[in-house]
Amino acid sequence: MRIQPTSFAFTLLLGFLAAVPYSGIDINLPALAATGATLGASPSDVGLTMSAFMLSLAVAPLLYGPISDRIGRKPVVMAGVALFAIASLACAAADSLWMLLICRFVQGGGAASTTMTFAIIRDLFDETIARAKIASVVIAVNVVTVVAPSAGAALLAVGSWRLIYLTQAAAGSVLLLAVLLGFAETAKIAAAGRLRPSAVIADYRRVLTNPAALAFILVGAAGGATVFAYVTGSSLFFIGVVGLRPDQYGLIFSACSAAVMCGAFIDSRLGRRGIAPTTVLTIGLVLLFTVASALLAMTLAHWTPPALLAALLMAVALAFGLSMPNIMNATMQPLPDIAGAVGAAAGSIQMTSGAIASGLVATLFDGRSALSMTAVMAAASLLALLLYLLFARPAVRRLHPAPALTPAQ
Template structure:
C-alpha cells in the first residue's frame, strides 16, 4: 500500500530521502583523522573524500533531473539508492586512499538521485501545500545534520571508520524498501509526449535552455544560490573563527553549530505556519532575505570596527540560519513553479548552481582567512546575502508580477 502524500509518514519519507546527501557529509566528519591513520594518509588528503562526494552531488543531478522528468521519479531514486548502497560497502572495504576517493565519488552520484525529492513535491502539491512540504523536509534535513556528527563519533568509537560506511549502506537498504513499498510515481508522464520524452542529448539541452532563459526560474535559482552561498561561507568560516581564533573546543563549537541548525529548523517551521495563516510567500521571502543580509552586514561592520565578541558573532550566525530556513522553502517553490513539466531538471539546475557557488564561497573564506578575525567569513557572507536581496528586489519580484499578469490575462481571455 502506497503512503498517502498528505500524510505525515510521506513527509518523513521525503525528509529522509532529502537528507541522504547531507548525512553522507556530516556523519563522516569525525572519522577523517582515523581514516587517514588507517590508510596511511594525512587528514588533509582524506578531506578530499568530502570534495569528491560534494562534486558528485553538484554534477550528477544534471543527468538525474531530465531522466526523472521522462521515465519517472521512483526509478531514478531506486537506482541512486542502490548505487549509494554498493558504493558505501565499497568505501567500507577500501584499502587505499585513491580507492576510497573513487568510491566516495560514486557514493555521491548515488546520493544525488534524492535531489528529485523537491520535484516530487512540485508534482503532487500546489504552491501553498508545496511550500509547507518543503519546509517540513528542510526541518528533517537539519535534524540529520544535528544528529549525524554525534552518530559518526559514536560509530567510530564502537567499530571504527569502516562501520560508518556500513551503516550508511544499511540505511540505504531501508530507504530502498521504503520507496519500493511506500512511494508512488508522481511524475505526470502524460504531460510530455513524442520528442519531449526522448532522452537524446538535444532534448536534455533544450530543457536546460528553457530553464536558463525563463525570466522567473533563472532569477530564483540565482537568488537561492547567493543565499545558499551565505550559509556555506558561515559553515566554513565559523569553524576557522571559533576554533582557530577564539580557541573553543570542538565540543563547544558543535553546540554553536547545532544551535544554527536548530535555527534553520525554526525558520522553516515558522514559514510553514505563516503559510497556513495565509501569509504570502513573497512577503515571507522578503523578510527572510532582509534579515539574512542585515545580520551578515552587521557582522562585517562590527568586525571592521574591531568589535566582534564570540557570543555576538554566534548570535548573528543564528540569525542568518533562521533567515535561511525562512527563505529557502519559498525560493525552491518559486523556482520550480513556472516549469512544472520539467520540475526535475529545474530542481537539478538549482542544486548544481547552489552547490557550485557555495563551494566557491567556502573556498574564498578559507583562502582569505587571516588567522586573527572573522573578516573573511563576514565579508563573503555580507557580499552574497546582499547579492541575494538585490537580485530578488530588482529582478525576481518584477518577473513574478509579469508572469502573474500574463496568467491572469490568459484566464480572462479563456
C-alpha cells in the same frame, strides 16, 4: 502498502531522502583523522574525500533531472539510492586513499538522486501545500544535520571509520525498500518524451532562459553561498581563533541548525495563516543581509565577542530557514512539465556556488579574525537580496499580474 502523499509518513520519507546528501558529509567529519591513520594519509588529504563527494553532488543531478522527467522519479531515486548503498559498502572496504576518493565520488553521485525530492513535491501539490511540504523537508534535513556528527563520533567510538560507511549502506538499503514499497510514481510522463541529448539540452535551455526560474535559482545560489560561508568560516574562527573545543563548537553548529528548522517552521505556520510567500521571502532576505552586514561591521571594528557572534549566526540561519522553502517553491513553479530539470539545475548551481564561497572563506582566512567569513557572507547575502528585488520579484509579477480594477471597483 503505498504511502499516501498527504500523510506524515510520506513527508518523513521525503525528508530522509533529501537529507541523504547532507548526512554523507556531516556523519564523516569526526572520522577524518582516524581514516587517515588507517590509510596512511593526513586528515587534510582525507578531507579531499569531502570534495569528491560534493563535486559529484553538483554534477550528477544534471543527468538525473531530465531522465526523471522522461522515465519517472521513482526509478531514478531507486537507482541512485541503490548506488549510494553499494558505494558506501565499497568505501568501507577501501584500502587506499585513492580507492576511497573514487568510492566517495560514486557515493555522492548516488546521493544526488535524492535532489529529486523537490520535483516530487512540485508534481503532487499546489503552491500553498508545496510551500509547507518544502518547509517540512528543510526541517528534516536540519534534524539530520544536527544528529549526523554526533552519530559519526559515536560510531567511531564503538567501531572504526569503516562502521560509519557500513551504517550509511544500511540506511540506504532501508530507504530503498521504503521507496520500492511505499512510493508511487508522481511524474506526468509525456508519451512522446524521449531521452535524447538534444532534448536534454533543450530542457536546460528552457530553464536558463525562463526569467522567473533562472532568477530564483540565482537567488537560492546566493543564499546558499551565504550559509556555506558561515559553515566553513565558523569552524575556522571558533576553533582556530577563539580556541573552542570541537564539542563546544558543535553546540553552536547544532544551535544554528535548530534556527534553520525554526525559520522553516515559522514559514510553514505563516503560510497556513495566508501570509504571502513574497512577504516572508522579502523579510527573510532583508534579515539575512542585515545580520551579515552587522557581522562584517563588527569584524572590521575588531569587536567580535564569541557569544554575540554565535547569536548573530543563529539569526542568519533563521533567515535562511524563512527564505529557502519559498525560494525552492518559486523556482519549481514556472516549468512544471520539466520540474526534474529545474530542480537539478537549481541544486547543481547552488552546490557550485556554495563550494566557491567555502573555498573563498578558507583561502582568505587570515588565522586571526572572522573577516573572510563575514565578508563573503555580506557579499553573498547582498547579491541574493538584489537578485530578488531586481529580477525575481518583477518576473513573478509579470507571470501573475494583478487583476485590473473595473470602474465599479
